[in-house]
Amino acid sequence: MSQLSDKDVILSVHEYNFKKTSSQDSFNIAFGIDKHFLFGCGVAISSILLNNKTINFEFHVFTDSFSEDDKSRFSALAEQYQSCIKVYLIDCEKLKSLPSTKNWSYATYFRFIIADYFYNKIDKLLYLDADIACKGSIQELVDYVFAEQEIAAVVSERDVEWWTNRALRLTTPELTSGYFNAGFLLININEWHKNNISNKAIEMLRVPEWVEKITHLDQDVLNVLLAGKVRFINGKYNTRFSINYELKEGVDNPVNDETVFIHYIGPTKPWHEWASYPISKSFLLAKDASPWHNVDLLKPTNSNQFRYSAKHKFNQKMYVKGILNYLHYYKLKIIK
Structure with a gap:
Protein backbone atom coordinates (compact mmCIF):
# COMPACT_ATOMS: atom_id res chain seq x y z
CA MET A 1 0.00 0.00 0.00
CA ASN A 238 18.12 27.91 6.83
CA THR A 239 21.74 28.70 7.69
CA ARG A 240 23.36 25.32 8.11
CA PHE A 241 26.40 24.65 10.28
CA SER A 242 27.77 21.41 11.69
CA ILE A 243 29.26 21.75 15.17
CA ASN A 244 31.77 19.12 14.03
CA TYR A 245 33.19 21.76 11.65
CA GLU A 246 34.75 23.22 14.81
CA LEU A 247 37.24 20.34 14.60
CA LYS A 248 38.53 21.57 11.23
CA GLU A 249 40.93 24.36 10.41
CA GLY A 250 39.78 27.47 8.59
CA VAL A 251 36.08 26.65 8.18
CA ASP A 252 33.92 29.73 7.58
CA ASN A 253 30.99 30.14 9.95
CA PRO A 254 28.03 31.30 7.80
CA VAL A 255 25.97 32.43 10.81
CA ASN A 256 25.80 36.23 11.04
CA ASP A 257 23.58 39.04 12.31
CA GLU A 258 21.13 38.45 9.44
CA THR A 259 20.64 34.77 10.24
CA VAL A 260 17.10 33.88 11.31
CA PHE A 261 17.37 30.08 11.68
CA ILE A 262 20.60 28.29 12.56
CA HIS A 263 20.24 24.68 11.39
CA TYR A 264 22.63 22.46 13.36
CA ILE A 265 23.31 19.72 10.81
CA GLY A 266 25.46 16.69 11.56
CA PRO A 267 25.53 14.27 14.51
CA THR A 268 26.69 16.74 17.18
CA LYS A 269 23.81 18.92 18.38
CA PRO A 270 23.80 21.97 20.67
CA TRP A 271 22.07 19.91 23.37
CA HIS A 272 25.17 17.69 23.64
CA GLU A 273 27.48 18.70 26.47
CA TRP A 274 30.56 18.50 24.21
CA ALA A 275 29.09 21.17 21.87
CA SER A 276 30.53 24.01 23.96
CA TYR A 277 31.17 26.67 21.32
CA PRO A 278 29.81 30.17 20.57
CA ILE A 279 27.67 28.69 17.75
CA SER A 280 25.52 27.00 20.44
CA LYS A 281 24.69 30.32 22.14
CA SER A 282 21.29 30.84 20.43
CA PHE A 283 20.17 27.37 21.49
CA LEU A 284 21.42 27.84 25.07
CA LEU A 285 19.70 31.24 25.44
CA ALA A 286 16.40 29.66 24.35
CA LYS A 287 16.96 26.69 26.67
CA ASP A 288 17.47 29.06 29.62
CA ALA A 289 14.20 30.82 28.67
CA SER A 290 12.21 27.56 28.60
CA PRO A 291 10.95 24.79 30.90
CA TRP A 292 14.11 22.86 29.91
CA HIS A 293 16.32 25.42 31.71
CA ASN A 294 17.11 22.93 34.49
CA VAL A 295 17.72 19.95 32.17
CA ASP A 296 21.36 18.95 31.82
CA LEU A 297 22.93 18.88 28.38
CA LEU A 298 23.17 15.30 27.15
CA LYS A 299 26.26 13.21 27.78
CA PRO A 300 27.55 10.64 25.24
CA THR A 301 25.78 7.28 25.33
CA ASN A 302 27.15 5.31 22.36
CA SER A 303 30.52 4.72 20.72
CA ASN A 304 29.98 7.32 18.00
CA GLN A 305 29.10 10.01 20.54
CA PHE A 306 32.03 9.12 22.81
CA ARG A 307 34.38 9.42 19.80
CA TYR A 308 33.06 12.86 18.84
CA SER A 309 32.97 13.98 22.46
CA ALA A 310 36.62 12.97 22.85
CA LYS A 311 37.63 14.94 19.76
CA HIS A 312 35.77 18.03 20.93
CA LYS A 313 37.20 17.81 24.46
CA PHE A 314 40.71 17.76 23.02
CA ASN A 315 39.79 20.67 20.76
CA GLN A 316 38.55 22.53 23.85
CA LYS A 317 41.84 21.66 25.63
CA MET A 318 40.00 19.46 28.15
CA TYR A 319 42.51 16.65 27.75
CA VAL A 320 41.62 14.45 30.73
CA LYS A 321 37.95 14.32 29.71
CA GLY A 322 39.04 13.67 26.14
CA ILE A 323 41.17 10.70 27.18
CA LEU A 324 38.35 9.29 29.34
CA ASN A 325 35.92 9.58 26.44
CA TYR A 326 38.34 7.80 24.13
CA LEU A 327 38.65 4.98 26.69
CA HIS A 328 34.84 4.67 26.79
CA TYR A 329 34.78 4.68 22.99
CA TYR A 330 37.33 1.83 22.70
CA LYS A 331 35.59 -0.13 25.44
CA LEU A 332 32.27 0.06 23.59
CA LYS A 333 33.96 -0.89 20.29
CA ILE A 334 35.46 -3.99 21.90
CA ILE A 335 32.08 -5.01 23.38
CA LYS A 336 30.53 -4.72 19.90
Whole structure:
Protein backbone atom coordinates (compact mmCIF):
# COMPACT_ATOMS: atom_id res chain seq x y z
CA MET A 1 0.00 0.00 0.00
CA SER A 2 1.60 3.27 -1.11
CA GLN A 3 -0.75 5.76 0.50
CA LEU A 4 -0.60 6.88 4.11
CA SER A 5 -3.66 8.41 5.70
CA ASP A 6 -3.35 10.59 8.80
CA LYS A 7 -6.36 8.65 10.15
CA ASP A 8 -4.23 5.49 9.97
CA VAL A 9 -1.20 6.83 11.77
CA ILE A 10 -2.25 9.54 14.27
CA LEU A 11 -3.02 7.75 17.53
CA SER A 12 -3.77 10.75 19.74
CA VAL A 13 -3.46 14.53 19.97
CA HIS A 14 -2.37 16.44 23.07
CA GLU A 15 -3.31 20.12 22.96
CA TYR A 16 -1.83 22.82 25.19
CA ASN A 17 -3.58 26.07 24.34
CA PHE A 18 -2.93 29.11 26.49
CA LYS A 19 -3.52 31.71 23.80
CA LYS A 20 -5.63 34.78 24.48
CA THR A 21 -6.16 35.36 20.75
CA SER A 22 -8.07 33.50 18.05
CA SER A 23 -6.50 30.49 16.33
CA GLN A 24 -7.97 31.67 13.05
CA ASP A 25 -5.08 34.00 12.17
CA SER A 26 -2.29 31.79 13.50
CA PHE A 27 0.98 31.14 11.72
CA ASN A 28 1.44 27.37 11.81
CA ILE A 29 4.79 25.67 12.35
CA ALA A 30 5.26 21.89 12.38
CA PHE A 31 8.02 19.49 13.41
CA GLY A 32 8.32 15.77 12.70
CA ILE A 33 10.61 14.04 15.20
CA ASP A 34 11.39 10.87 17.09
CA LYS A 35 11.82 10.76 20.87
CA HIS A 36 15.52 11.72 20.68
CA PHE A 37 14.64 15.19 19.37
CA LEU A 38 11.91 16.20 21.84
CA PHE A 39 14.39 18.16 23.98
CA GLY A 40 15.72 20.00 20.93
CA CYS A 41 12.23 20.60 19.59
CA GLY A 42 11.03 22.18 22.83
CA VAL A 43 13.99 24.56 22.84
CA ALA A 44 13.53 25.30 19.11
CA ILE A 45 9.93 26.39 19.83
CA SER A 46 11.18 28.48 22.74
CA SER A 47 13.71 30.21 20.46
CA ILE A 48 10.99 31.10 17.93
CA LEU A 49 8.68 32.49 20.62
CA LEU A 50 11.52 34.37 22.28
CA ASN A 51 12.39 36.23 19.07
CA ASN A 52 8.85 36.75 17.71
CA LYS A 53 6.75 37.99 20.60
CA THR A 54 4.09 39.73 18.49
CA ILE A 55 3.26 36.81 16.18
CA ASN A 56 0.27 34.56 16.86
CA PHE A 57 1.64 30.98 16.53
CA GLU A 58 0.36 27.45 16.58
CA PHE A 59 2.98 24.73 16.86
CA HIS A 60 2.42 21.14 15.77
CA VAL A 61 4.79 18.39 16.92
CA PHE A 62 4.44 14.96 15.30
CA THR A 63 6.35 12.33 17.27
CA ASP A 64 6.52 8.61 18.06
CA SER A 65 6.91 9.05 21.83
CA PHE A 66 5.60 11.46 24.46
CA SER A 67 6.29 10.81 28.16
CA GLU A 68 4.64 12.36 31.20
CA ASP A 69 7.72 14.55 31.67
CA ASP A 70 7.45 15.70 28.03
CA LYS A 71 3.76 16.51 28.52
CA SER A 72 4.56 18.60 31.57
CA ARG A 73 7.32 20.60 29.85
CA PHE A 74 5.47 21.25 26.58
CA SER A 75 2.40 22.35 28.53
CA ALA A 76 4.57 24.66 30.64
CA LEU A 77 6.19 26.07 27.47
CA ALA A 78 2.81 26.91 25.92
CA GLU A 79 1.67 28.49 29.18
CA GLN A 80 4.91 30.47 29.64
CA TYR A 81 4.57 32.13 26.21
CA GLN A 82 0.73 32.09 26.10
CA SER A 83 0.93 30.06 22.92
CA CYS A 84 -0.61 26.88 21.51
CA ILE A 85 1.28 23.60 21.06
CA LYS A 86 -0.35 20.45 19.73
CA VAL A 87 1.49 17.13 19.93
CA TYR A 88 0.43 14.27 17.66
CA LEU A 89 1.45 10.74 18.66
CA ILE A 90 2.21 8.71 15.54
CA ASP A 91 1.97 4.98 14.88
CA CYS A 92 5.16 4.38 12.92
CA GLU A 93 4.68 0.77 11.83
CA LYS A 94 3.68 1.72 8.27
CA LEU A 95 6.77 3.93 7.92
CA LYS A 96 9.29 1.32 9.07
CA SER A 97 9.26 -0.39 5.67
CA LEU A 98 10.70 2.76 4.08
CA PRO A 99 14.49 3.29 3.78
CA SER A 100 16.32 4.57 6.87
CA THR A 101 19.94 5.03 7.95
CA LYS A 102 21.93 5.51 11.15
CA ASN A 103 21.52 9.30 10.86
CA TRP A 104 17.99 9.42 9.39
CA SER A 105 15.22 7.46 11.11
CA TYR A 106 11.74 6.80 9.74
CA ALA A 107 10.66 10.01 11.52
CA THR A 108 12.06 11.90 8.54
CA TYR A 109 8.92 10.79 6.66
CA PHE A 110 6.58 12.48 9.14
CA ARG A 111 6.60 15.57 6.90
CA PHE A 112 4.47 13.65 4.38
CA ILE A 113 1.85 12.90 7.02
CA ILE A 114 2.04 16.51 8.21
CA ALA A 115 1.46 18.09 4.80
CA ASP A 116 -1.54 15.86 4.13
CA TYR A 117 -3.01 16.30 7.61
CA PHE A 118 -3.37 20.07 7.17
CA TYR A 119 -5.19 19.94 3.82
CA ASN A 120 -8.57 21.70 4.18
CA LYS A 121 -7.43 23.06 7.57
CA ILE A 122 -4.87 25.75 6.65
CA ASP A 123 -3.29 27.14 3.47
CA LYS A 124 0.31 27.70 4.55
CA LEU A 125 2.60 25.73 6.87
CA LEU A 126 6.22 26.12 7.90
CA TYR A 127 7.91 22.74 8.35
CA LEU A 128 11.18 22.82 10.33
CA ASP A 129 13.69 20.24 11.47
CA ALA A 130 13.98 20.26 15.27
CA ASP A 131 17.75 20.88 15.30
CA ILE A 132 17.32 24.62 14.73
CA ALA A 133 17.54 27.76 16.81
CA CYS A 134 15.78 30.97 15.85
CA LYS A 135 17.64 34.24 16.36
CA GLY A 136 15.51 36.73 14.41
CA SER A 137 12.10 37.76 13.10
CA ILE A 138 10.11 35.49 10.78
CA GLN A 139 7.53 38.16 9.92
CA GLU A 140 8.49 37.90 6.22
CA LEU A 141 7.43 34.25 6.25
CA VAL A 142 4.13 35.13 7.93
CA ASP A 143 3.48 37.69 5.16
CA TYR A 144 4.80 35.50 2.34
CA VAL A 145 2.51 35.09 -0.70
CA PHE A 146 2.98 32.08 -2.97
CA ALA A 147 3.17 32.52 -6.73
CA GLU A 148 0.74 30.60 -8.92
CA GLN A 149 1.55 26.84 -8.94
CA GLU A 150 4.36 27.33 -6.41
CA ILE A 151 4.39 24.38 -4.01
CA ALA A 152 6.97 25.60 -1.51
CA ALA A 153 9.50 28.27 -0.62
CA VAL A 154 12.89 26.70 0.13
CA VAL A 155 16.56 27.46 0.77
CA SER A 156 19.25 26.06 -1.53
CA GLU A 157 21.90 23.65 -0.30
CA ARG A 158 25.55 24.09 -1.21
CA ASP A 159 26.60 25.22 -4.69
CA VAL A 160 26.13 24.74 -8.45
CA GLU A 161 28.60 21.82 -8.49
CA TRP A 162 26.46 20.02 -5.89
CA TRP A 163 23.25 20.80 -7.78
CA THR A 164 24.78 19.33 -10.95
CA ASN A 165 25.87 16.24 -9.03
CA ARG A 166 22.34 15.69 -7.70
CA ALA A 167 20.79 16.38 -11.12
CA LEU A 168 22.92 13.65 -12.69
CA ARG A 169 22.48 11.10 -9.91
CA LEU A 170 18.73 11.68 -9.65
CA THR A 171 18.26 11.95 -13.44
CA THR A 172 16.46 15.27 -12.96
CA PRO A 173 18.08 18.00 -15.14
CA GLU A 174 16.02 20.80 -13.50
CA LEU A 175 18.08 20.37 -10.30
CA THR A 176 21.02 22.10 -11.99
CA SER A 177 19.07 25.30 -11.24
CA GLY A 178 18.93 24.56 -7.52
CA TYR A 179 18.72 21.77 -4.94
CA PHE A 180 17.18 22.55 -1.54
CA ASN A 181 17.63 21.38 2.04
CA ALA A 182 14.35 19.87 3.28
CA GLY A 183 14.88 20.96 6.90
CA PHE A 184 13.02 24.17 6.02
CA LEU A 185 9.86 24.04 3.89
CA LEU A 186 7.31 26.82 3.69
CA ILE A 187 4.53 24.74 2.16
CA ASN A 188 1.61 25.79 0.01
CA ILE A 189 -0.72 23.09 1.35
CA ASN A 190 -3.27 23.30 -1.47
CA GLU A 191 -0.67 23.00 -4.25
CA TRP A 192 1.08 20.18 -2.38
CA HIS A 193 -2.22 18.30 -2.25
CA LYS A 194 -3.13 19.12 -5.87
CA ASN A 195 0.19 17.64 -7.01
CA ASN A 196 -0.25 14.59 -4.75
CA ILE A 197 3.31 15.03 -3.44
CA SER A 198 3.12 12.85 -0.31
CA ASN A 199 1.74 9.78 -2.07
CA LYS A 200 4.13 10.15 -5.00
CA ALA A 201 7.03 10.38 -2.55
CA ILE A 202 5.98 7.24 -0.67
CA GLU A 203 5.59 5.40 -3.98
CA MET A 204 9.08 6.46 -5.12
CA LEU A 205 10.60 5.30 -1.83
CA ARG A 206 9.24 1.82 -2.50
CA VAL A 207 10.79 1.52 -5.96
CA PRO A 208 14.21 -0.24 -5.71
CA GLU A 209 15.63 1.69 -8.70
CA TRP A 210 14.93 5.01 -6.94
CA VAL A 211 16.19 3.78 -3.57
CA GLU A 212 19.52 2.92 -5.24
CA LYS A 213 19.83 6.50 -6.53
CA ILE A 214 18.94 8.45 -3.42
CA THR A 215 21.46 9.24 -0.70
CA HIS A 216 19.46 11.86 1.21
CA LEU A 217 16.21 9.88 1.53
CA ASP A 218 13.10 12.06 1.44
CA GLN A 219 15.15 15.19 0.68
CA ASP A 220 16.27 13.74 -2.66
CA VAL A 221 12.75 12.56 -3.41
CA LEU A 222 11.22 15.96 -2.62
CA ASN A 223 13.79 17.72 -4.80
CA VAL A 224 12.82 15.47 -7.72
CA LEU A 225 9.07 15.91 -7.19
CA LEU A 226 9.21 19.68 -6.58
CA ALA A 227 11.77 20.51 -9.29
CA GLY A 228 10.67 23.72 -11.02
CA LYS A 229 7.81 24.24 -8.56
CA VAL A 230 9.63 25.95 -5.69
CA ARG A 231 10.97 29.44 -5.03
CA PHE A 232 14.43 29.78 -3.53
CA ILE A 233 14.47 32.40 -0.77
CA ASN A 234 17.16 34.01 1.37
CA GLY A 235 19.61 31.60 3.01
CA LYS A 236 19.15 33.36 6.36
CA TYR A 237 16.10 31.13 6.90
CA ASN A 238 18.12 27.91 6.83
CA THR A 239 21.74 28.70 7.69
CA ARG A 240 23.36 25.32 8.11
CA PHE A 241 26.40 24.65 10.28
CA SER A 242 27.77 21.41 11.69
CA ILE A 243 29.26 21.75 15.17
CA ASN A 244 31.77 19.12 14.03
CA TYR A 245 33.19 21.76 11.65
CA GLU A 246 34.75 23.22 14.81
CA LEU A 247 37.24 20.34 14.60
CA LYS A 248 38.53 21.57 11.23
CA GLU A 249 40.93 24.36 10.41
CA GLY A 250 39.78 27.47 8.59
CA VAL A 251 36.08 26.65 8.18
CA ASP A 252 33.92 29.73 7.58
CA ASN A 253 30.99 30.14 9.95
CA PRO A 254 28.03 31.30 7.80
CA VAL A 255 25.97 32.43 10.81
CA ASN A 256 25.80 36.23 11.04
CA ASP A 257 23.58 39.04 12.31
CA GLU A 258 21.13 38.45 9.44
CA THR A 259 20.64 34.77 10.24
CA VAL A 260 17.10 33.88 11.31
CA PHE A 261 17.37 30.08 11.68
CA ILE A 262 20.60 28.29 12.56
CA HIS A 263 20.24 24.68 11.39
CA TYR A 264 22.63 22.46 13.36
CA ILE A 265 23.31 19.72 10.81
CA GLY A 266 25.46 16.69 11.56
CA PRO A 267 25.53 14.27 14.51
CA THR A 268 26.69 16.74 17.18
CA LYS A 269 23.81 18.92 18.38
CA PRO A 270 23.80 21.97 20.67
CA TRP A 271 22.07 19.91 23.37
CA HIS A 272 25.17 17.69 23.64
CA GLU A 273 27.48 18.70 26.47
CA TRP A 274 30.56 18.50 24.21
CA ALA A 275 29.09 21.17 21.87
CA SER A 276 30.53 24.01 23.96
CA TYR A 277 31.17 26.67 21.32
CA PRO A 278 29.81 30.17 20.57
CA ILE A 279 27.67 28.69 17.75
CA SER A 280 25.52 27.00 20.44
CA LYS A 281 24.69 30.32 22.14
CA SER A 282 21.29 30.84 20.43
CA PHE A 283 20.17 27.37 21.49
CA LEU A 284 21.42 27.84 25.07
CA LEU A 285 19.70 31.24 25.44
CA ALA A 286 16.40 29.66 24.35
CA LYS A 287 16.96 26.69 26.67
CA ASP A 288 17.47 29.06 29.62
CA ALA A 289 14.20 30.82 28.67
CA SER A 290 12.21 27.56 28.60
CA PRO A 291 10.95 24.79 30.90
CA TRP A 292 14.11 22.86 29.91
CA HIS A 293 16.32 25.42 31.71
CA ASN A 294 17.11 22.93 34.49
CA VAL A 295 17.72 19.95 32.17
CA ASP A 296 21.36 18.95 31.82
CA LEU A 297 22.93 18.88 28.38
CA LEU A 298 23.17 15.30 27.15
CA LYS A 299 26.26 13.21 27.78
CA PRO A 300 27.55 10.64 25.24
CA THR A 301 25.78 7.28 25.33
CA ASN A 302 27.15 5.31 22.36
CA SER A 303 30.52 4.72 20.72
CA ASN A 304 29.98 7.32 18.00
CA GLN A 305 29.10 10.01 20.54
CA PHE A 306 32.03 9.12 22.81
CA ARG A 307 34.38 9.42 19.80
CA TYR A 308 33.06 12.86 18.84
CA SER A 309 32.97 13.98 22.46
CA ALA A 310 36.62 12.97 22.85
CA LYS A 311 37.63 14.94 19.76
CA HIS A 312 35.77 18.03 20.93
CA LYS A 313 37.20 17.81 24.46
CA PHE A 314 40.71 17.76 23.02
CA ASN A 315 39.79 20.67 20.76
CA GLN A 316 38.55 22.53 23.85
CA LYS A 317 41.84 21.66 25.63
CA MET A 318 40.00 19.46 28.15
CA TYR A 319 42.51 16.65 27.75
CA VAL A 320 41.62 14.45 30.73
CA LYS A 321 37.95 14.32 29.71
CA GLY A 322 39.04 13.67 26.14
CA ILE A 323 41.17 10.70 27.18
CA LEU A 324 38.35 9.29 29.34
CA ASN A 325 35.92 9.58 26.44
CA TYR A 326 38.34 7.80 24.13
CA LEU A 327 38.65 4.98 26.69
CA HIS A 328 34.84 4.67 26.79
CA TYR A 329 34.78 4.68 22.99
CA TYR A 330 37.33 1.83 22.70
CA LYS A 331 35.59 -0.13 25.44
CA LEU A 332 32.27 0.06 23.59
CA LYS A 333 33.96 -0.89 20.29
CA ILE A 334 35.46 -3.99 21.90
CA ILE A 335 32.08 -5.01 23.38
CA LYS A 336 30.53 -4.72 19.90
